[in-house]
Amino acid sequence: MISRASLAFCEPAKSLDQFVTALIERRPSRNLRRHGSKRETRSFSREFKLEAVRRIEAGENVSALARELVIKRAILYRWRDAHRLGGPEALRL
Structure with a gap:
């Protein structure tokens, strides 16, 4: 669900496709590793x-x-x- 607050930060879009693409690009990734993050794995003694x-x-x-x-x-x-x-x-x- 998109909140009104998140809509306030979007630049004006010329089309619905541009609007959806802008939202997807701003959405934080849930699994950073899968999306190419260089986050190190921790190991514990x-x-x-x-x-x-x-x-x-x-x-x-x-x-x-x-x-x-x-x-x-x-x-x-x-x-x-x-x-x-x-x-x-x-x-x-």
Whole structure:
């Protein structure tokens, strides 16, 4: 859905096609990697992962921990589940 605020920032278009093209070009990409971004992937040491899992197991709020560490919650849950299934060795580098 297009808001009125987003319409205010569009230059006047001569045709509907130009208007739609202008909106698409301004729309932020959801998956930057797929669209050619040079964003680096982060890697975490086993010690970092173990410390995060230890904090989760101690009862720390996963959402707050994810915000603090700037990591998606899903990654923290993945590390926790891997640790539960295979111990510290399951957390690969």
